[in-house]
Amino acid sequence: MLMTVYRRLGGESGVLAYRIAATAISVKFVDGKIYTYTYASAGRAKVEQMKLLARAGQGLSTYINKYVRDDYATVE
Numbered sequence: 001m002l003m004t005v006y007r008r009l010g011g012e013s014g015v016l017a018y019r020i021a022a023t024a025i026s027v028k029f030v031d032g033k034i035y036t037y038t039y040a041s042a043g044r045a046k047v048e049q050m051k052l053l054a055r056a057g058q059g060l061s062t063y064i065n066k067y068v069r070d071d072y073a074t075v076e
Contacts, residue, residue, distance in 0.1 A: 002019070003017035003018060003019045003026070003028055003034075004017060004018055004019065004020075004054075005017050006018055006054065006057060006060065007057025007058070008057065008058075009056070009057040009058040010057075010058040010059060013060070013061045014029050014030050014061040015027055015028070015029060015030075015054075015060050015061045015064075016028045016029065016030055018054040018060070020051050020054065020055075023038055023039045023040075023044075023047070024036055024037060024038040024039070024047060024073070025037050025047055025050045025051050025054060027050070027054070027060065027064065033075055033076065034075070034076045035072040035074070035075050036072060036073050036074045036075075036076075037050060037064075037068055037071060037072050037073065038073040040073065041071050041072055041073035042068045042071035042072070042073075043071075046067055046068050046071070049063065049067075050063060050064070050068070
């Protein structure tokens with residue numbers, strides 16, 4: 001599935017790309033792994049905040065590290 005390139009407006013980031021779904025967001029990191037965070041795994045508010053940050057192109061990696069680090073549903 002196609003992913004959107006993360007704009008990295010804040011400078012260096014561990015995030016390369018993302019894919020937004022209705023109740024989830026998948027995030028591809030520089031190590032090539034794709035983590036999917038869902039409403040069930042991380043909570044609706046956190047997933048929605050991640051979607052906003054992804055679209056803004058800034059702050060996503062920091063937010064994940066602070067608030068949802070291990071709350072992913074799957075990793076590929």
